[in-house]
Amino acid sequence: MKSPMKPTRPLIEAIGLSISFGPLHARNRVVDDVSFRINKGEAYGLIGESGCGKSTILRVLSGLNGDYEGALTLNDRELPKKRDKDFFRRAQMVFQDPYGSLHPRKIVEKVLSEPLKIHGFDRHSERIAETLDAVGLGASFRYRYPHELSGGQRQRVAIARALIIEPEILLLDEPTSALDVSVQAEILNLLKRLRVERNLTYLMVSHDLAVIAHICERAGMMFKGRIIEELTSQQIRKSEAREDYTREFLQASVEAVERGPEVAA
Amino acid sequence: MDKPLVKPLIDVKDLTIRFETPQRTFDAARGVSFTIGREKVGIVGESGSGKSQTGRALLKLTPKVATISAGHMRFKDTDLLAASERDMRKIRGNHISMILQDPKYSLNPLMRIGQQIVEAYRLHHRSPKAEAREKALAMLESVQIRDPERVFTLFPHEVSGGMGQRIMIAMMLIPEPDLIIADEPTSALDVTVRRQVLTILDELVTRRGTGLMFISHDLNLVAGFCDRVLVMYAGRIMEDLPAKELPKAQHPYTQALLQSLPRLDAETEELKVPVRDPSWLDGPVYRNGVLA
Amino acid sequence: MTDKAITSPAIPTAQPTAGLGAWLRAPVPTSPFHARMQQFWLQWRRLRANGSALFGLCVIVFLLIAATFAPLLATHDIFEQNLATRLLAPSTEHWLGTDELGRDVYSRLLFGARITLYIALLTTVIVAPIGLIVGTTAGYLGGWVDTVLMRIVDVFLAFPNLILALAFVAALGPGIENAIIAISLASWPPIARLARAETLTIRKSDYIAAVRLQGASSLRIIFGHIMPMCIPSVVVRVTLNMAAIILTAAGLGFLGLGAQPPSPEWGTMLSSGREFVMTSWWIAAIPGTAILITSLAFNLLGDGLRDVLDPRHG
Numbered sequence: 001m002k003s004p005m006k007p008t009r010p011l012i013e014a015i016g017l018s019i020s021f022g023p024l025h026a027r028n029r030v031v032d033d034v035s036f037r038i039n040k041g042e043a044y045g046l047i048g049e050s051g052c053g054k055s056t057i058l059r060v061l062s063g064l065n066g067d068y069e070g071a072l073t074l075n076d077r078e079l080p081k082k083r084d085k086d087f088f089r090r091a092q093m094v095f096q097d098p099y100g101s102l103h104p105r106k107i108v109e110k111v112l113s114e115p116l117k118i119h120g121f122d123r124h125s126e127r128i129a130e131t132l133d134a135v136g137l138g139a140s141f142r143y144r145y146p147h148e149l150s151g152g153q154r155q156r157v158a159i160a161r162a163l164i165i166e167p168e169i170l171l172l173d174e175p176t177s178a179l180d181v182s183v184q185a186e187i188l189n190l191l192k193r194l195r196v197e198r199n200l201t202y203l204m205v206s207h208d209l210a211v212i213a214h215i216c217e218r219a220g221m222m223f224k225g226r227i228i229e230e231l232t233s234q235q236i237r238k239s240e241a242r243e244d245y246t247r248e249f250l251q252a253s254v255e256a257v258e259r260g261p262e263v264a265a
Numbered sequence: 266m267d268k269p270l271v272k273p274l275i276d277v278k279d280l281t282i283r284f285e286t287p288q289r290t291f292d293a294a295r296g297v298s299f300t301i302g303r304e305k306v307g308i309v310g311e312s313g314s315g316k317s318q319t320g321r322a323l324l325k326l327t328p329k330v331a332t333i334s335a336g337h338m339r340f341k342d343t344d345l346l347a348a349s350e351r352d353m354r355k356i357r358g359n360h361i362s363m364i365l366q367d368p369k370y371s372l373n374p375l376m377r378i379g380q381q382i383v384e385a386y387r388l389h390h391r392s393p394k395a396e397a398r399e400k401a402l403a404m405l406e407s408v409q410i411r412d413p414e415r416v417f418t419l420f421p422h423e424v425s426g427g428m429g430q431r432i433m434i435a436m437m438l439i440p441e442p443d444l445i446i447a448d449e450p451t452s453a454l455d456v457t458v459r460r461q462v463l464t465i466l467d468e469l470v471t472r473r474g475t476g477l478m479f480i481s482h483d484l485n486l487v488a489g490f491c492d493r494v495l496v497m498y499a500g501r502i503m504e505d506l507p508a509k510e511l512p513k514a515q516h517p518y519t520q521a522l523l524q525s526l527p528r529l530d531a532e533t534e535e536l537k538v539p540v541r542d543p544s545w546l547d548g549p550v551y552r553n554g555v556l557a
Numbered sequence: 558m559t560d561k562a563i564t565s566p567a568i569p570t571a572q573p574t575a576g577l578g579a580w581l582r583a584p585v586p587t588s589p590f591h592a593r594m595q596q597f598w599l600q601w602r603r604l605r606a607n608g609s610a611l612f613g614l615c616v617i618v619f620l621l622i623a624a625t626f627a628p629l630l631a632t633h634d635i636f637e638q639n640l641a642t643r644l645l646a647p648s649t650e651h652w653l654g655t656d657e658l659g660r661d662v663y664s665r666l667l668f669g670a671r672i673t674l675y676i677a678l679l680t681t682v683i684v685a686p687i688g689l690i691v692g693t694t695a696g697y698l699g700g701w702v703d704t705v706l707m708r709i710v711d712v713f714l715a716f717p718n719l720i721l722a723l724a725f726v727a728a729l730g731p732g733i734e735n736a737i738i739a740i741s742l743a744s745w746p747p748i749a750r751l752a753r754a755e756t757l758t759i760r761k762s763d764y765i766a767a768v769r770l771q772g773a774s775s776l777r778i779i780f781g782h783i784m785p786m787c788i789p790s791v792v793v794r795v796t797l798n799m800a801a802i803i804l805t806a807a808g809l810g811f812l813g814l815g816a817q818p819p820s821p822e823w824g825t826m827l828s829s830g831r832e833f834v835m836t837s838w839w840i841a842a843i844p845g846t847a848i849l850i851t852s853l854a855f856n857l858l859g860d861g862l863r864d865v866l867d868p869r870h871g
């Protein structure tokens with residue numbers, strides 16, 4: 001750490017980010033002039049309705065898609081469109097769909113040892129055991145194929161794969177939407193604990209506002225490819241918003257919960 | 266909501282799904298019994314508790330290594346246990362639809378979305394291409410996809426997670442089935458879209474008398490949406506009760522699940538993680554709030 | 558935490574408690590090697606349960622044995638000509654009859670198995686990797702690499718197999734090794750096409766995206782992650798090709814550009830027996846049947862392997 005004082009410059013910054021798909025004559029702009037900053041050790045959320053471009057932003061930031069306009073910076077340095085290995089060492093992503101994100105022909109051990117090999121880590125076996133333990137999978141899962149795991153178990157393997165090379169930034173695309181509430185609670189506790197222990201920075205997408213409010217300090221509300229406003233977790237909890245759309249969105253979530261059961265204290 | 270069930274759509278007794286590999290024998294379902302009438306039945310439970318496999322077993326879509334055994338397993342008057350693969354195909358195509366947990370894997374990756382829906386439609390309704398196209402667009406619209414014309418021409422990898430789920434839902438409604446098995450159909454949807462999609466499902470149940478088996482791990486959602494809830498744990502149904510009663514559930518497991526939810530109205534540093542008691546594995550189960 | 562607690566419904570089945578069987582059946586593998594061996598064992602069990610694949614495997618093993626022990630199993634010298642015994646029907650002396658030069662068909666068939674298997678296996682060993690590498694590279698990298706490689710493939714595909722092989726043999730000179738090279742050069746393009754098509758669907762998947770995000774190089778992704786997914790379909794394709802390879806080799810032999818006449822190559826035997834097919838059916842029918850059964854065996858085995866190699870195929 002260079003300075004013990006609160007860093008004034010953000011760790012990650014997006015400036016005027018625009019992302020389009022499709023052939024030149026029929027470009028479809030999916031993300032439109034989005035800017036945000038995330039400080040070191042902070043957790044930033046992206047919320048918004050399905051299809052508004054949340055995953056697309058994450059894929060661009062992670063380096064999967066180099067076709068964008070605007071700039072992304074890490075530690076004040078602009079990221080090249082084609083990321084280098086050092087970047088991948090520092091930032092890892094967890095995908096939305098646990099069924100698609102594990103290689104169907106690789107056992108869990110192989111999945112986890114691959115990043116260790118790529119980045120030249122030592123103590124493969126111990127690290128794999130530790131990480132599996134950290135995500136709540138026992139040693140019996142180590143040599144299983146993905147098709148022998150349930151959705152939640154796969155997602156935990158995916159999280160383990162991201163954590164195993166000890167990155168400082170985690171990009172989380174709905175990491176718990178495929179998990180049941182008990183595992184979700186475990187994973188959220190885990191994510192919260194790891195953030196403190198390892199001083200991680202999160203960028204997290206979720207449609208569950210309670211999850212975002214639990215993990216993130218701030219969140220950007222997206223609508224049709226734009227961030228229309230930023231909210232703190234307190235504002236999310238209290239449904240305090242400037243924009244009408246945001247207020248409706250927050251209100252709908254609260255109702256959804258209220259229609260549900262009241263937990264006996 | 267608890268109508269007297271004259272004749273349930275699905276009647277399962279003592280269903281056991283056994284995975285047998287030389288290395289391990291594992292029962293994904295252990296003596297599961299339930300009925301589904303023309304109502305919305307939610308199945309909740311933690312990951313790996315056997316929800317999906319139970320749903321698949323009704324269509325005999327469990328993996329090859331799994332063997333299904335049961336006291337009986339009936340769909341209307343058909344004995345599913347005795348049904349041949351040919352009968353099952355007919356049932357799957359026309360009477361029971363399943364919305365799979367992994368939407369993108371169920372779509373052909375090399376075919377445009379629109380084409381797939383049109384083909385599925387024409388399989389069940391004799392109609393000219395143009396009409397099928399109209400219907401397909403209308404269907405996409407009905408599941409709240411914003412610009413159906415564009416999505417029509419996309420490939421499965423080009424749609425967002427939530428869109429994929431909605432496309433699957435749209436396709437499953439085409440044959441107008443008697444029973445829909447929906448395996449976490451809304452896990453990737455935000456609240457507003459989810460509500461609209463649920464409204465569609467709800468309409469089907471109330472208007473057309475379709476039965477719905479709704480697999481989910483969102484307790485709030487199930488409690489608000491379904492008529493009845495089955496709580497599964499380690500391959501058994503621990504609790505079977507009206508959805509409205511969920512907060513008053515008896516089983517400590519159900520209670521623990523409810524308490525592990527993050528909440529908007531109460532900030533907590535750490536969420537409660539259910540502590541599993543080995544005695545639950547074969548312990549008592551509850552039906553409508555009383556010991557069964 | 559979670560799953561350690563819910564593993565208890567696993568029911569121990571009555572199994573041997575010691576030795577190799579127990580090691581292979583152990584519920585929790587203790588090392589990657591252990592896991593791999595268990596996987597092999599499971600695959601073997603699956604293959605064993607697949608009747609037609611097992612039949613294919615048996616035929617091929619039988620052929621391999623016949624080829625290996627041909628000198629011991631043969632009853633006559635395969636080159637010795639004896640015009641007195643020409644065109645004899647199958648009998649106890651000549652089990653499968655004699656050909657137009659009085660040579661024993663049974664013995665020639667045995668030695669022919671050597672040549673046929675040699676050609677078939679060697680071409681496969683050459684063709685499959687080339688096709689795989691070209692196809693997956695083109696498919697994964699896309700862009701100009703794809704365009705260039707696929708244009709080359711198109712050029713090769715524009716000519717019929719035999720014509721192309723002919724041209725190569727003409728350039729390289731006759732002989733069985735050159736025939737193999739020629740056939741290989743002519744038969745990798747369809748495999749490259751196939752591998753590319755598979756790669757196109759695979760490369761968009763999240764699990765490939767995930768390894769990219771781990772910083773894996775393209776080389777690593779192609780060899781370590783994409784190829785394993787393509788191999789089953791390539792295996793099937795290659796075994797399907799086997800019949801065509803054997804026939805192309807025969808065609809080359811017939812034209813004097815492949816195996817040379819006294820050599821008991823099946824295709825050569827078949828084409829020389831053609832003239833006598835009306836009077837002495839066995840000269841053509843026996844090598845023909847051998848070719849048929851061999852290619853069928855390869856097909857059945859290939860089909861079975863596809864199922865076996867796919868771990869999802871529970």
Ligand SMILES: Nc1ncnc2c1ncn2[C@@H]1O[C@H](COP(=O)(O)OP(=O)(O)OP(=O)(O)O)[C@@H](O)[C@H]1O
Nearest residue numbers: 021030050051052053054055056423424425426427
């Ligand atoms: N490769 C692509 N080609 C064309 N359009 C694409 C592509 N990838 C994404 N899109 C479009 O971009 C839009 C945003 O997709 P994105 O996956 O970012 O949504 P999202 O906000 O993550 O939604 P969800 O919550 O449903 O996952 C969608 O309309 C989608 O169709």
Ligand SMILES: Nc1ncnc2c1ncn2[C@@H]1O[C@H](COP(=O)(O)OP(=O)(O)OP(=O)(O)O)[C@@H](O)[C@H]1O
Nearest residue numbers: 148150151152284293312313314315316317318328
């Ligand atoms: N092919 C298989 N071989 C062995 N075990 C399997 C196989 N498929 C599933 N299982 C096991 O069966 C159990 C039940 O799986 P199932 O998919 O029904 O869980 P689920 O309740 O749907 O969980 P989730 O909410 O995570 O989807 C799991 O413990 C899983 O490991």
Ligand SMILES: [Mg+2]
Nearest residue numbers: 055096425426
């Ligand atoms: Mg998304």
Ligand SMILES: [Mg+2]
Nearest residue numbers: 151316317366
């Ligand atoms: Mg499931």
